[in-house]
Amino acid sequence: MRYPLLSTRLKSILIDGLIIIIGGMYLASAIFERLGEVPDYWRALTLFGLFFVYEPVSQTLGCTLGNFLTGIRVRKANDEAKRINIFQAMIRFVVKTLFGWVSFVTIHSNPKRQALHDLAAGTVMIAVKG
Numbered sequence: 001m002r003y004p005l006l007s008t009r010l011k012s013i014l015i016d017g018l019i020i021i022i023g024g025m026y027l028a029s030a031i032f033e034r035l036g037e038v039p040d041y042w043r044a045l046t047l048f049g050l051f052f053v054y055e056p057v058s059q060t061l062g063c064t065l066g067n068f069l070t071g072i073r074v075r076k077a078n079d080e081a082k083r084i085n086i087f088q089a090m091i092r093f094v095v096k097t098l099f100g101w102v103s104f105v106t107i108h109s110n111p112k113r114q115a116l117h118d119l120a121a122g123t124v125m126i127a128v129k130g
Contacts, residue, residue, distance in 0.1 A: 002127040003113040004072045006104060009125060015066030016055065024050040056089035071129035077112065077122050084123050092121035 028046045032038045058064040059074050062083060067073055074092070076082045084092070096103050096117035103116040112124045 003111075004070075004125055004127045005113075006107050008070050008072060008127070009104075009107075009115075012064070012066035012070040012072055015069055016064045019065055020050050020054060024054070052093070056086060056093045059084055059089040059092070060086045071127055072125055073128055074118075074123050075126050077114070077118070077124045080124060080126055084121070088121045088123055092117045092123055095120040 025047075028043075028050070032043065032046075055064055058067075060083065063073050074084055074089075076084055076088070096115070099116055105116065106119060107113050107115050110119075112118075114124055118124055
C-alpha cells in the first residue's frame with residue numbers, strides 16, 4: 001500500500017478549501033440573495049455546514065472532492081480496506097482543526113506517514129492511483 005506524500009495531502013486540502021470558499025459560499029450567497037430576506041441563523045448554519053460538516057461526512061462516505069481528484073483516501077489504520085466511521089472522521093477533523101499545520105509534523109516520523117490527526121483517530125491516508 002502506498003502512502004501519499006505531504007505535498008499530495010496539501011493539494012487535496014487546497015482543493016477542498018477552494019470548493020468550500022468559492023463554490024459553497026458563492027452558491028449559498030446566490031441562493032440567499034434570490035430568496036430575499038433570510039434569517040441570520042440560516043446563514044450561520046450554512047457556514048457551519050460548509051466548514052464543519054463537509055469533510056467528516058465526505059470522509060465517512062468515501063472521500064472529499066479534493067481526495068478524489070488527488071487519488072487519496074482516508075481508511076482505518078488497522079484495516080486499510082475499510083472506510084472510517086463518523087466518530088473517527090469527527091475526531092480526525094477536530095484534531096486537524098485544533099492543531100492546523102502542526103498536525104502534519106509526525107508525517108515523516110512513521111512508516112505509514114500518519115499525521116497527528118490520523119494517529120488520534122486511528123486512520124491512515126492511502127494512495128489509490130498513481
